[in-house]
Amino acid sequence: LVAFCGTLPPGAENFLYVEAARLTAKYRIPLLIDSYMELETLLSLHPAPMLKINADELRLFTGETETVPALRKLFARFPLRFAAITDGAGDALLCDDRHLHRYHLPKLERIVNSIGCGDTANAVLSAELLAGAAPVDAFAEALAAATANCLSVRCGEFDPADRAKFRGL
Secondary structure, three states, rough: EEEEEEEOOOOOOOOOHHHHHHHHHHHHEEEEEEEOOOOHHHHHHOOOOOOEEEHHHHHHHOOOHHHHHHHHHHHHOOOOOEEEEEEEEOOOOEEOOOEEEEEEHHHHOOOOOOHHHHHHHHHHHHHHHHHOOOOOHHHHHHHHHHHOOOOOOOOOOOHHHHHHHHHOO
């Protein structure tokens, strides 16, 4: 699995993601995109990309004001395996071409540090998919880990017990 997360590293050219996406398509490597850079091109290059972006990015990309119509528009245009949409502390959505799943995130009494939640979610989502989990379950695990990350001072670090507690999303 190849994952594009965030902006390009300093000094990298914009075509880096595009060329890497071409290679993932050529060699039939699963591609997870959590980046807004070159998004239309990336989604067009791969036969079944997986998308994980936030609701604001989805609405901006599709020109829709509501998330669900934006997802419909996205799937009408691109051959996605799934789209996983986060919305901060709001509900997250996972959509494939047939189903829409809604995840209710727990309200935390105190957030220690929310930096790294997206990267934590991407890492856990990727690991779960590679282990054979269905996307709906893999995203639930990713959201639980990202929520647990909010309780840690260190970015991208979480207590597995907290993750297990939040798994009931």
